[in-house]
Amino acid sequence: MYCSKQIISDGVFDPYSNKLLKLSTEKVVIEQGIISDIDSIIKCYNSSYLIADENTIRLLDNKLAASISHHVIPGDSSPSSSLVELIVNKVKDFNTLVALGSGTINDLCKYTSYISNKDYILFPTAASMNGYMSASASILTGGYKKSFQAHLPKAIYIDLDVVTNAPFRLTRSGFADFICRSTAQADWLLSHLLLNTEYNNLPFSLLRDIEQELLKEYPKLIAKDKDVVILLIEALLLSGIGMTISNGSYPASQGEHMIAHAMDEVYGHSLLPLHGEKIAVTTLTMAKLQEEKLLIIPTIKPTTVNEKEIIECFGTNEFIEIFNSKKISEEKAEHLNDIVQKNWSEFSEVVRKNHIPSKVLKKIFCDLGMAINAEDLGWDTGKYKKVVDLAFATRDRFTFLDIK
Ligand SMILES: [Zn+2]
Structure with missing residues (x-):
């Protein structure tokens, strides 16, 4: 079975182009409780600024949150161009963006870091969509959602407890x-x-085994079974990788x-x-x-x-x-x-x-x-x-x- 960690460290061979494909993401770490080490992790990166929303900031205790430069957006935000502008301003004196969240936060951070020529690292908080490893961002601009060129996170840190306990919805x-x-x-x-x-079959080859497993095990998602939620997050990362290696969604x-x-x-x-x-x-x-x-x-x-x-x-x-x-x-x-x-x-x-x-x-x-x-x-x-x-x-x- 393919896993994102291995693809990121070794690359993946594409039989169609006859090339070894390497992604710009340097690592994926999946660990229980990793979120409590967020301050020491982000210290490894050059001056960091964290973006969270009202729900995801609660994953950090108050003392920890206070020790990190951060901005909290409303929980019901869409990834709008006005938020892009706001974040670009907030992070102008920092070198690395830290995204703590899922869809909206990830889109905002991958896009603002890309246009500001900075790196971003990601702490996904839910197995809710497949955009974590895709290089495009969906931004609401002038009333329309448009897809913009962005880039991949430099690293992804997945806290098993956090994604497992995310709302089932x-x-x-x-x-x-x-x-x-x-x-x-x-x-x-x-x-x-x-x-x-x-057309390229490689994205689908990457997913075949994990999909078979998920088609059997999906009912366990209801009980928040850790192993199955991890399978799903892996599937979503691989789905994003599939889009990245296909140069499009x-x-x-x-x-x-x-x-x-x-x-x-x-x-x-x-x-x-x-x-x-x-x-x-x-x-x-x-x-x-x-x-x-x-x-x-x-x-x-x-x-x-x-x-x-x-x-x-x-x-x-x-x-x-x-x-x-x-x-x-x-x-x-x-x-x-x-x-x-x-x-x-x-x-x-x-x-x-x-x-x-x-x-x-x-x-x-x-x-x-x-x-x-x-x-x-x-x-x-x-x-x-x-x-x-x-x-x-x-x-x-x-x-x-x-x-x-
Ligand atoms: Zn989608």
């Missing part, structure tokens, strides 16, 4: 953000088959993420429902859609939707350029249908080998007490259907959402 969200590997891989393969875009974010992000455009960006909770619902939608399309040879149809419908649905003309670049003409449809006719049965077999059936996913999400339908998340079903239909226009990636 965060842990199960992390599980969903990991298990969407199945729908993401199917979409990435589809683009590769039809448009001959680049391709192996972990395709149609299911496009729908979730498109729903954010419709309902506005808020912390709740959590990212992984949305991904559970959209992964089920994608898994079902992919199953349907894989069953019979589909016919690719020319685009019939127009710009007005896209603007009306998302309330912005933000996606028009992408939409126009993705439009399928009569000629293109004919060309793609030729490929589909010749290759679909073979392709379908490859995808199905790596696909987790929607029924299995549904059972897992139900076992974990997660929402499985749009309405469970407070989303209007009609709006959701419309977004699923139009989400293809929101990102320059060809997925099963493009097959009408």
Whole structure:
């Protein structure tokens, strides 16, 4: 079984490029109680400044927190450009940022340290998402969440007790953000088959064993079983590594993420429902859609939707350029249908080998007490259907959402 620690120390051999890939992260330490040594750990780095939120700062006792230069952001913060500005200012006289938190804190620290040309080290507080080892940061700017180039942490220190005792809602969200590997891989393969875009199996090879184990052991997450939470955090780190070695989020974010992000455009960006909770619902939608399309040879149809419908649905003309670049003409449809006719049965077999059936996913999400339908998340079903239909226009990636 692959583990992040080994990949970081030895690198990983990529049979596709025939190269040994090395990451800029120098170490991953997983230990019980490591958080209580935070002051001596950060002393090893050149003048450090810690960023936490109202919840994560409580992991340090008052005396310890007082001994470290730090700033605490509100617990319900999103990684906004105004917080980026604030942190850039706070850390200007320091050399290393210390992130104590999960999604928002990690995005803010990896981005602000990158644009300020500083290192950052990370103390993750929950197995809640797969962005710890990915080199891009999601920042809310001008009302939209955008992905920005950032960098990897210099080191990650994971306190076993802290991630195990994180709220279960965060842990199960992390599980969903990991298990969407199945729908993401199917979409990435589809683009590769039809448009001959680049595809790399290595990210999935890294995850295979750990995924099998998690598919058996996930119910133990409910009881906060330490070993299984550690498996999950490993899976999330490896998922991030997969994105980093692919130079993009391709192996972990395709149609299911496009729908979730498109729903954010419709309902506005808020912390709740959590990212992984949305991904559970959209992964089920994608898994079902992919199953349907894989069953019979589909016919690719020319685009019939127009710009007005896209603007009306998302309330912005933000996606028009992408939409126009993705439009399928009569000629293109004919060309793609030729490929589909010749290759679909073979392709379908490859995808199905790596696909987790929607029924299995549904059972897992139900076992974990997660929402499985749009309405469970407070989303209007009609709006959701419309977004699923139009989400293809929101990102320059060809997925099963493009097959009408
Ligand atoms: Zn995600």
